[in-house]
Amino acid sequence: PARYTLKKTVVLVGMMGAGKTAVGRAVAAKLGAPFLDSDAEIEAAANLSVPEIFTRDGEAFFRKRESEVIARLLDTARCILSTGGGAFLAQGNREVISQRGVSVWLNAELDLLWNRVRHKDTRPLLRTRDPKATLTALYEARVPLYSQADIAVPCDPALSIDAMAIRVIEAL
Numbered sequence: 001p002a003r004y005t006l007k008k009t010v011v012l013v014g015m016m017g018a019g020k021t022a023v024g025r026a027v028a029a030k031l032g033a034p035f036l037d038s039d040a041e042i043e044a045a046a047n048l049s050v051p052e053i054f055t056r057d058g059e060a061f062f063r064k065r066e067s068e069v070i071a072r073l074l075d076t077a078r079c080i081l082s083t084g085g086g087a088f089l090a091q092g093n094r095e096v097i098s099q100r101g102v103s104v105w106l107n108a109e110l111d112l113l114w115n116r117v118r119h120k121d122t123r124p125l126l127r128t129r130d131p132k133a134t135l136t137a138l139y140e141a142r143v144p145l146y147s148q149a150d151i152a153v154p155c156d157p158a159l160s161i162d163a164m165a166i167r168v169i170e171a172l
């Protein structure tokens, strides 16, 4: 794609397993822009992993940290910012993101998401008796919110991370 100068921070949103971190990193590399990840920022500040934070302090605590990190990062440099799957759910977060950034929903189908997350133990919300049913319920509840993003980019499982990154850049 042609050179693209970032006018605003590009905020990747969408379900866990959509590829926000991997695609975000590739978009940043192609644009020569800094890459930041809200989960990684929260982990670094707490010196704990996301599952550890959920276990020790609970989801509400994590959501507070997440809102603070997103507001702070949007205040600083223009960058590519990948967020956790829950970041676009709170209205306050959506407002901050839409005022100061451009939101991009990586829209992946449920089967793809499930195939990507099923073998991992890094998603505390899926530590339930029936993680597939939990993922399905989260998906159905969240799609109406993700669809409020400025831009939606469909995830094609046949595309590489680089090819997905190009799709995102072309949609900006």
Ligand code: S3P
Pocket: 014, 015, 016, 017, 020, 021, 039, 050, 083, 084, 085, 086, 087, 122, 123, 124, 125
């Ligand atoms: C969450 C998604 C995770 C992480 C936390 C909660 C969610 O991020 O923030 O486990 O609510 O969907 P990823 O989307 O990067 O997995």
